[in-house]
Amino acid sequence: MHTATKAPFKDRAKAALADRTLKLAIDRTTGTAETKRAAAVANFPEFQAARDRGRAIKDHVIANLGHYLEMFEKNATASGAQVHWAVDDAEARAIVTRICLDAGAKIVTRSKSMLGEEIGLPHALADAGIERVETDLAEHIIQLAGEPPSHIIWPAMHRTREQVADLFREGHNPPPEAEDPATMVQSARRILREKFLGADVGISGANFLVADTGATCTVTNEGNAELTTTPPRVHIVTAGVEKIVPSTAHAFALLRLLVRSATGGEMTQYTTFHCGPKRAGDADGPEEMHIVLVDNGRTRMLADEFREMLRCIRCGACMNHCVVYRQIGGHAYGGTYPGPMGSVLTPVLDGLAASRDLPNACTMNGRCAEVCPVEIPIPTLLRAWRTRSWRERLEPGSLRGGLGLWAWAARRPAIYRLGSRIGVRVLRLFGKGGWISHMPLAGGWTGHRDLPRPPGRTFMEEYRARQKGTRK
Amino acid sequence: MSARDTILAAIRAASPANDSGAIAAEAAALLRDPVRPALAAPALPKAFEVKASALGTTFDHVADMGAVPQAVRRYLDGHGLPPSLALQPAPALAALDWTGIDTHPALAPNEPAALGLALWGIAESGSLVIHSGPETPILLSFLPLHHIVVLHRDNLLAWLEDYAGKLAAQAIPRNAILITGPSGTTDIEGSYVRGAHGPGFVHVIMIDGG
Ligand code: SF4
Numbered sequence: 077m078h079t080a081t082k083a084p085f086k087d088r089a090k091a092a093l094a095d096r097t098l099k100l101a102i103d104r105t106t107g108t109a110e111t112k113r114a115a116a117v118a119n120f121p122e123f124q125a126a127r128d129r130g131r132a133i134k135d136h137v138i139a140n141l142g143h144y145l146e147m148f149e150k151n152a153t154a155s156g157a158q159v160h161w162a163v164d165d166a167e168a169r170a171i172v173t174r175i176c177l178d179a180g181a182k183i184v185t186r187s188k189s190m191l192g193e194e195i196g197l198p199h200a201l202a203d204a205g206i207e208r209v210e211t212d213l214a215e216h217i218i219q220l221a222g223e224p225p226s227h228i229i230w231p232a233m234h235r236t237r238e239q240v241a242d243l244f245r246e247g248h249n250p251p252p253e254a255e256d257p258a259t260m261v262q263s264a265r266r267i268l269r270e271k272f273l274g275a276d277v278g279i280s281g282a283n284f285l286v287a288d289t290g291a292t293c294t295v296t297n298e299g300n301a302e303l304t305t306t307p308p309r310v311h312i313v314t315a316g317v318e319k320i321v322p323s324t325a326h327a328f329a330l331l332r333l334l335v336r337s338a339t340g341g342e343m344t345q346y347t348t349f350h351c352g353p354k355r356a357g358d359a360d361g362p363e364e365m366h367i368v369l370v371d372n373g374r375t376r377m378l379a380d381e382f383r384e385m386l387r388c389i390r391c392g393a394c395m396n397h398c399v400v401y402r403q404i405g406g407h408a409y410g411g412t413y414p415g416p417m418g419s420v421l422t423p424v425l426d427g428l429a430a431s432r433d434l435p436n437a438c439t440m441n442g443r444c445a446e447v448c449p450v451e452i453p454i455p456t457l458l459r460a461w462r463t464r465s466w467r468e469r470l471e472p473g474s475l476r477g478g479l480g481l482w483a484w485a486a487r488r489p490a491i492y493r494l495g496s497r498i499g500v501r502v503l504r505l506f507g508k509g510g511w512i513s514h515m516p517l518a519g520g521w522t523g524h525r526d527l528p529r530p531p532g533r534t535f536m537e538e539y540r541a542r543q544k545g546t547r548k
Numbered sequence: 549m550s551a552r553d554t555i556l557a558a559i560r561a562a563s564p565a566n567d568s569g570a571i572a573a574e575a576a577a578l579l580r581d582p583v584r585p586a587l588a589a590p591a592l593p594k595a596f597e598v599k600a601s602a603l604g605t606t607f608d609h610v611a612d613m614g615a616v617p618q619a620v621r622r623y624l625d626g627h628g629l630p631p632s633l634a635l636q637p638a639p640a641l642a643a644l645d646w647t648g649i650d651t652h653p654a655l656a657p658n659e660p661a662a663l664g665l666a667l668w669g670i671a672e673s674g675s676l677v678i679h680s681g682p683e684t685p686i687l688l689s690f691l692p693l694h695h696i697v698v699l700h701r702d703n704l705l706a707w708l709e710d711y712a713g714k715l716a717a718q719a720i721p722r723n724a725i726l727i728t729g730p731s732g733t734t735d736i737e738g739s740y741v742r743g744a745h746g747p748g749f750v751h752v753i754m755i756d757g758g
Contacts, residue, residue, distance in 0.1 A: 105738035119585070126583040133578050140571050142559040155720070161552040213744060214735035230735060237736050257736040261744055268745065273657055289720045299690050299731040299746020302723075306686045317555065322575040325712035329582065332708075339734060342585070343673040345603075346746065347726040349715075354722060359637070359685035361722050371551075375558035383562075 085410060085433035092404040093524055101236045102405050105227075109396040112340025113447070120336065130333045131450045133326050134387035137318075141378065144287040144320045145369065151290025155352030157365040162195075165425075168370045169200040172279065172312055175366050179310045181206055181276035187294065187301040188212035189281025190228050190390060191314050191370060194412045194425065197279070209271045211300040213264055220247040226406030228413060229338050229392035234405045268300070278304040278362070280350075282315035283334065283389075284327040285367075291351040292367060293327055295335070295344040302348055311362040313350065317369050318386040324349070330389055333449035337391040373424040381460050385420050387450040394444035394454060400437055403524075409434060416444035416454045423461050432470050435461035493536055500530045582709050584672060592671045592704040593754070599674030603729030604742055605750045611757040616698055617644050619753045620663060623696060624649075627749070634662035634692060638683045641665065641698075655687055661694040666727075669704045669752075670711055673728055676752070677711060680723035689727060695747035697727075700755045 083091075092098055117123045137144055149159045162168035172195075176184055184206050186192065201208045210219040214232035218225060220243040225231030232240070241255035244263055252263035280301055282292040292313045294301045305311045321327045335341050354361030377386055395401040395415025406414030411422030411431065419434035435458040444454040465471055485492045506515040507529030514522055521527055533541075549557070588598035597607055608619045624631055635641055635651040641663065655662065664684070666676040676697055680686050689695055705711050715724060731746030742748055 101737065105734075108734075108738035122583045122585070129578065129583050136571075136574055136578060139563055140566055141563065142556050142565060143568060143571055145556070145559070155722075161550070161555055163551045163554050167551055211745065212735070213733045217735065230738065232735055233738075235736075240736055257739055257741045258743075260736065261733055261741045265743075265745055269657055272745075288716075291720060291724070297731065298733050298735075298744035300744070302686060302690050302725065303745055306690070306723075317559075323579075323712065324715055325579050325582075325709050326575070328708035328712055329579075332584065342599075343675060343726070343728040345728050345731055347675070347728070349720075349724040351720045351722055351724070355681075357682040358680055358722060359682060360687055361680060369555075371555045371558070375555060375562060378559060379562035 085408070085431075085437065088408040088410060089404045089437070092408040097236060097239070098234055098405050099403070101234050101239075102402055104236070105230055105233045106396045106402050109230075109340065109392075113337060113393060113396070114340075116336040116340040116342065119342075120332075123336070126329070126332055127449055127451060130330050130389075131387060133321065133329055134389075134450050137320050137322065138378065138383065138386050141317065141320065144322060145317060147287040148285050148290055148320060149369075151288065152292075152352070152367055153290070155290045156355075157290065157352045157367050160366060160368045162368055162370045162372070164372050165195040165370075168195040168314060168368055168372065169197060171368050172197060172314060173200050173204045175310065175312055176201065176206055176277050177204060179277050179364075181310070183207045183209060183271065183275045184277045184279060185209045185211050185272055185275040185304045185308065186215070187278070187280040187296065187304040188215050188231065189279070189314060190225070190412065191281050191316050192279065193225060194316075194372065195314065195370060197314070209268070209275065211268055211272065211304050212296070213261060213298060213300075216264055216268065217243060220244070224407070224412075226414060227392060227395060228390050228417075234407060272300075272303040273307050275304070275308045277310045277312060278306075278308040279312045279314065280305050282313050282319050284321050284330065285315055285319045285369075286324055286327055286349065287320055288323045289349070289351055291324075291349040293347065293349050295331065295347050297339075297341075297345045299346055302346060305348075305350060305362065306360055308362055310364045310366070311350070311353070312366045312368065314368045314370060317371055317374050318388075334389050334391050337393040337447065337449040377424055382420065382424060382457055384452050385417070385424075385457060387452055388417055388421075389450060390417075391449055393447040393449065397443040397447045399439055399441060399443070416458070417452075420454060420457045420461070428461065428465055428468065429470055432461070432465045435459075435465070493534065496534045497537065500532070500534055503527075503530050504532065579709070582707070584707055584709070587671055587706060592706060593701050593756075595671040595706075596669050596674055596704055597754075599671065600669075600676075600729065600750075600752065601674075603674060605674065605729050605752055607752050607754060609754050609756050611755075613640065613644065613698075613755060616641075616663075616753055616755075617646055617649060620696060621649060623694075623751050623753075624661060627694065629660055629694065632660070633696075634659050634688060636662070636664035636684060636688055638665055655685070655691050657691065659692040661696060662688050662692040663696045663698070664688050666697045666699040666752075667703065668711060668714065669699050670706075670708060670726065671704055672707045673726075675726040675728040676750075678723075678725045678727060679721040681721055686723050686725070689725065690746045692747055693743075694749040694751065695727075695730075696751045696753065698753050698755065
């Protein structure tokens with residue numbers, strides 16, 4: 077749902093490509109992320125073995141999802157938490173909104189959760205007349221900007237520090253005294269401190285759901301999650317059903333992969349297990365804890381060829397290393413989840429007809445699968461969407477016609493060779509030096525990069541000529 | 549059909565249920581020979597200190613609990629802070645001689661400094677462990693700008709799995725928190741800024757002796 081009215085993907089991508097500031101912002105963060113991840117992996121020589129283990133843990137959970145969800149429900153309930161189940165985003169929204177309204181909530185603090193975005197929680201709370209306060213710094217930035225996240229780890233990655241300074245100058249009273257990141261962070265700390273302590277409900281996501289204890293686990297660097305979940309009377313967790321792990325030790329095995337792959341750190345500053353509401357005698361904590369387990373397409377993935385995608389631990393490495401993401405940023409994708417993993421998930425969530433351009437907007441260079449800490453074969457899954465799109469006849473007539481023509485020629489070698497001989501010679505007419513920078517009908521390519529000017533002859537012509545030469 | 553039944557039925561249809569004994573055996577096998585990074589030093593105190601210091605945590609060493617108030621005073625003076633402190637309501641801390649330092653149990657929203665006890669330290673990652681309880685308000689570790697933590701060197705564990713074992717052996721608290729360095733953020737252009745919502749300073753007073 078959510079992303080209201082969408083321009084076609086190609087238009088969004090075109091607009092993003094034309095935005096120089098956006099490119100600068102993306103380069104600054106993804107560049108750092110790539111370097112730091114590489115260093116973290118190099119410092120952990122057993123990383124590949126850890127990956128194999130992480131992948132095996134996720135596969136084990138996916139194969140026994142029902143068993144672990146029931147175990148989690150039993151233990152979470154025993155800890156005093158209330159467990160709710162939601163088949164889709166609408167049900168999840170309704171459950172969370174109802175809990176907030178029942179609690180008489182006026183102010184709700186939220187700690188970053190992509191699942192919350194996926195189910196459209198921000199809009200639902202606004203519709204219910206509840207003030208929503210995003211407490212993660214990046215979420216705070218995009219709340220001021222009125223934007224959705226553009227990255228799953230750094231939601232405000234598309235904003236340069238200069239742009240953040242503009243937003244804070246308008247949105248903070250008093251405005252920050254200087255525009256360096258440290259001063260701006262202090263300003264957000266001051267502004268949000270009052271909100272934390274005055275909130276009626278705190279909403280968080282979960283990085284893991286621990287089946288054998290019934291605890292939910294969040295990992296953060298800022299400390300906003302604990303300030304979100306401790307003072308309010310009610311704590312709500314929304315989590316996808318695939319977040320389950322058998323035990324705390326299994327969560328740690330995945331955590332080692334998650335943090336290194338996400339930020340290049342070894343451990344987030346805060347790794348917190350939440351197990352039920354405040355106990356008798358506890359010094360602080362919420363009176364009620366609710367956990368909303370959300371399906372929203374996940375059981376469908378379990379039954380089809382996208383099952384492996386359920387291994388995803390939402391680290392963001394695939395987008396940091398994606399040549400397409402690094403050119404267009406997260407918003408151009410138009411779904412909740414951007415980049416390579418988003419291009420697999422968005423067709424599940426929004427339907428293939430509305431998102432068939434995403435699996436196509438991939439160079440298949442395989443970087444995403446190389447860095448994925450749980451070895452999800454993202455290019456293979458994207459190809460599966462392409463195949464399905466073809467089979468369901470979602471591709472436009474021009475593409476189907478063009479490919480049909482190519483297939484016809486490809487089965488007739490003489491015609492094919494003639495065609496390619498004419499093709500390379502025509503292409504050469506547009507080139508200067510080794511490159512073609514303008515050509516009719518090819519603006520979509522040449523607008524952003526040059527096309528190599530082909531040599532004078534086709535491969536087959538060259539091949540024949542050389543064969544003749546060697547035979548002499 | 550309830551949402552719960554719909555979801556569980558869809559899962560069963562996609563992956564048939566296995567015997568729970570077999571599932572438990574497989575889960576246990578996945579924890580055998582854990583794959584983990586080497587410790588930063590052979591001895592736990594050193595390994596812990598190397599990891600925690602790299603993240604900005606500072607250290608002081610004292611021989612016993614009785615020396616904690618002086619160490620606290622040293623820290624406050626060193627940072628130009630007044631001799632005032634929010635104190636975790638734990639008997640082990642209340643029993644100390646706090647002459648010259650104003651200790652209080654309540655936390656102000658902008659508490660400058662607080663002192664608490666860590667249950668364990670984890671050498672692999674330089675993490676401090678805090679469990680919520682009647683004597684442990686969680687906000688004590690999050691509201692102050694300076695978080696001072698007492699840790700006994702006998703309570704150092706090597707790996708995250710060792711802590712998971714300790715946790716599994718007791719009644720699970722409402723909150724179990726691993727604190728790994730001061731709060732920070734990389735949300736503006738990926739560059740690290742220390743001190744976001746939580747404490748900007750974490751200082752460990754390590755009890756080296758009895
Ligand atoms: S697909 Fe892999 S790399 Fe991408 S977010 Fe998920 S786990 Fe990380």
